Amino acid sequence: MKAAEKVFAESGFRGATTSAIALEADLPKANIHYYFGTKEKLYRAVLDDIVDVWLSSFKGLGESDDPAATLSDYIRSKMELSKSRPEASRVFANELIRGAPRINTYLSTELKDWVDDKAALIDTWIDQGKMAPVDSKHLIFHIWALTQTWADFESQWSAILGRENGLTDEDFEVATNNIITTVLRTCGLIPVSARQQ
């Protein structure tokens, strides 16, 4: 599965070959077919695994009633995922770029429900005057876009920042703080004049 995730991340579903996966896993190709049947089924297994990780990362959001802390924690956990499982993120990104043929149902049911739910929570906070008015769904979209980009497009940020051996822990730390700053300022949860750390 790990080998498959890597190869699918690097080449997409169509471009990945079962022999490349077999080579990466250091197993004969026939063995992989014994366990997973077809390339399609293996891909689905990898995708299901990723969706599980994704969904479980969502659970954290919304248990506390403090918008600033909740949003910061969520951003931090999303960034942790971008750092620790970039390949998973890339497989997912590949699937989305292709129009999400295999996960459309998941997107428009479970994921949509989750977003609707959390957006309602954010709207409550706004109504209670706990944060500035924002488009709650788009706020969630922004958090996803800003955090996922550090996994999916690492090569771009790495090149622009002049890191020859990929992004460092410090880069991720800085990125995380900047995202938190942006999101909290958008929500009016930290004074804009404050210097960034």
Add this chain to the structure above:
Amino acid sequence: MKAAEKVFAESGFRGATTSAIALEADLPKANIHYYFGTKEKLYRAVLDDIVDVWLSSFKGLGESDDPAATLSDYIRSKMELSKSRPEASRVFANELIRGAPRINTYLSTELKDWVDDKAALIDTWIDQGKMAPVDSKHLIFHIWALTQTWADFESQWSAILGRENGLTDEDFEVATNNIITTVLRTCGLIPVSARQQ
């Protein structure tokens, strides 16, 4: 080229087949090889074309001396590109996900220089007290991430928003305004308490 862009966007370099491109272009496969030689060369031609469009979209930024107007205009032009050339954006995204093997030089020279340059401009604005202090490079990263996501991951946003026939012009309009709000609030250029339009 148009057909190739579409197929490469859908399947990535490895997954795209010359016959699929030929079919899409309604031409015999041999004809495509006559003009472009190899699949690799065709892909490079497509990529070069996209890089051109990208670079020219950058030119606008920085001519005026009004941060709010400049940033808004830039966000608007990036969103225009996400809407009008989503396939180009996806080809580029595919390349980045794969580690940018073919455009690494471009990223760490031209693009890096451009970012260094514009970040310096933003730093000037900050020094002049025209906007709140922010990490200028990360501000640019945020704008790119927030705008490109509407091309690359359209399928995701479309599913979550419950749009059965893809995103509408209005969705793009709302997204654009939300991104502008987020960026301007981050920069302290609009009061946070203001209601969003």
Add this chain to the structure above:
DNA sequence: CTAAAAACTGACCAAATGGTCAAGTTTTTT
């Protein structure tokens, strides 16, 4: 008009692909 250059294409090929299978080996069950 003509001949040469350029553009085009159907038919083909070697290599790579996803997948199968029979013949084993190892592990589990009884």
Add this chain to the structure above:
DNA sequence: AAAAAACTTGACCATTTGGTCAGTTTTTAG
């Protein structure tokens, strides 16, 4: 201890792949 079940794998196959090429058609130049 032996039978059954599960696992492993080298060799193989039909199909698809990127790419070629000989021959035809179209365009250009004198």
